[in-house]
Every structure is written in C-alpha cells, then in structure tokens.
Amino acid sequence: MTKPIIAPSILAADFANLEREVKMINESVADWVHVDIMDGMFVPNISMGLPVVEAIHRHSKKPLDVHLMIVQPERYLEAFHKAGASVISVHIEACPHLHRTLQQIKSLGCQAGVALNPHTPVQLLENILTDIDLICVMAVNPGFGGQKFIEGTYKKVRQLRQMIKDSGSKALIEIDGGVNLQNGAPLREAGADVLVAGNFVFSASSPQDVIRQLKAIG
Ligand code: DX5
Ligand code: ZN
Secondary structure (H helix, E strand, O other): OOOOEEEEEHHHOOHHHHHHHHHHHHOOOOOOEEEEEEEOOOOOOEOOOHHHHHHHHHHOOOOEEEEEEOOOHHHOHHHHHHHOEEEEEEEHHHOOOHHHHHHHHHHOOOEEEEEEOOOOOHHHHHHHHHHOOEEEEEOOOOOOOOOOOOOOHHHHHHHHHHHHHHHOOOOEEEEEOOOOHHHHHHHHHHOOOEEEEOHHHHOOOOHHHHHHHHHOOO
16 A cells, blocks of 8 residues: 655644645645635634635645635636645535536646545545545534544445545545544545545644554554
C-alpha cells in the first residue's frame, strides 16, 4: 500500500502567524494544505476569504486543497483558482448541477472534488464517479474544527472504495474531520487515500512530528 496523502487543515492554525504556520507545513512531510472556506450560510461559521487564500498560496510550497463550504460555489470557482487552489471541492448538498460544476472546476485546470456531509449517502455519486478526482467524506458536521469523529464514516469509506473499484474511477477518498492516529489506520484499511487533520496537528507540541506519524500510518 502506498503512503497516505496528508493535508493539515489551516483552519486550526494560528491566523496571526499564517506565514510561520505555512512554513512549518512546507518543511514537514505533509503533501497538501487543506483550506476550509465557510460562508455563514451553508455552514453556521465564517472562516476566511480570497485574500487569505492568496496569502497562504504566496508562502506555500504545497498544493492548496480548497474545501468550499459555501452556497452556490460555482460563483467563486474562478476566483479560488486565481487565488491559488490546486484542488477545489464543492459540497454535493450545495450543487443542483454537480456535473456542470465539476466540469467548470476541471476547465480551470484544477482537480475537481466533491464533499459529502455525514448524512449524505455515497450512492448519490454512483453515476458521476468517473468525473470526480477527489471525494471528501466529512467525518464531522462541517463548520468547525476540533469535533469528534463520527464512527459511521468507516462504512461509507468501504462502500465508496468498492464503488470506485467497480466503476474504474481514479477518484481519491479524503477524510475530513476528527482524524487522529487512532482512526487513521482503520480509515486507511477501509480505503482512505487522503487524511485531513486540523486540531490533531496544530494543537500538538510538535506539529511536524504528528504529520510524520500520520504519514507513517502506511
Ligand atoms: C470542518 C472542516 C475541517 C476541519 C478539520 O468543517 O472541513 O477541514 O478543519 O479539523 P479537525 O481535524 O480539527 O476536525
Ligand atoms: Zn475541510
């Protein structure tokens, strides 16, 4: 088995020291920087906007994995691409025309991701799997970092892994929310490719050690 892709979530970083936090990620074995965008509409919280993403991008040597927790995300795809996103994920619950939205993301040259809330069945993706580069399985209700991992996630990951295999899709499975060293290994066994971790990384005394440990899960 290859190593997991590790994406520290900048939401849990010290926003007054973003340059330092991004440099910490640059010098770690992390693969991506996960960037959570919240609009106070799709989710109850507001996080950061385009100028902050641009600033992160200016300092980051790792690709930005931008998770849009916003209504009508199609209105902002080009702006986030210009701000430096490499991967853009939209929520299926916010996209009545998901196929079109994914094509828009790809036409910008970005990887196209779809995020699923905890209650959303993975089967909804069945007819669109080969159009997706990344499936972000939410393991908490989106809107806040530092929440408890929802155990029902494992079943969804196992189902998705089987669906991906059957369809021939190349989509990666990303887990977002409550990821730590305890659930990391069973998530990998269930079929996860990408582990997002916010609080678990940034609340550690050595975030780089934690990133290394997550990467070493195998
Ligand atoms: C939650 C966000 C997550 C969050 C993860 O809405 O999408 O990316 O930053 O943070 P932790 O790892 O602390 O649950
Ligand atoms: Zn996220």
